[in-house]
Amino acid sequence: MSPRISPLRATAAAVALCGLLAGCAGTSASENGQGGDANRFISGDGNVTEYKPAGRTGVQGVTGELLDGKPFKLADLKGKVVVVNFWASWCAPCRGEAPSLQHVYTENKDKGVEFLGVNFKDSKANAEAFERKFKITYPSLFDADGQVTLAFREVPPSAIPSTLVLDRQGRVAARIIGATTYSKLNPLVAKVAAEK
Secondary structure, three states: OOOOOHHHHHHHHHHHHHHHHHHOOOEEEEEEOHHHHEEEOOOOOOOOEEOOHHHOOOOOEEEEEOOOOEEEEHHHOOOOEEEEEEEEOHHHHHHHHHHHHHHHHHHHHHHOEEEEEEEOOOOHHHHHHHHHHHOOOEEEEEOOHHHHHHHHOOOOOOOOOOEEEEEEOEEEEEEEEOOOHHHHHHHHHHHOOOOO
């Protein structure tokens, strides 16, 4: 039996997903989605929001299938800092930030930091080709229908790409709307990883 969601939260989640799927809210939409159809993404400006520990929201019930077909539960990573990046192979800013994400992952993976991609509104073949091209070594959930992304409705990503940094309790400590860079993401990860 699934938990009940209040009408206000359901509406907020629907608006956020609508923005991701169709570019119907917020800033300018650019570049066609998968297959050149009418799906568009909102291009964020790389704005960073940090949340103090007392005001952080937990992320619950994130499960799905990785691109390699294995099942995944975000709850299994509790106790680690987790960087969650929402991306798609058809998204030009995602291609631009991919090397920076891999660089930050490589530098932090031995410090109790995990990375998880969420591949949004994409084909599996294109997503796998993207990972090969950019030599991405961390796992990604395959989210062709947007259901995984909805699980983040409490602090929605709001754009493709977007990146969330989760603290060791599984709460959102920072959010980047739009493409990120090494110099923007690495200090955020280090700051959250240093928390006791």
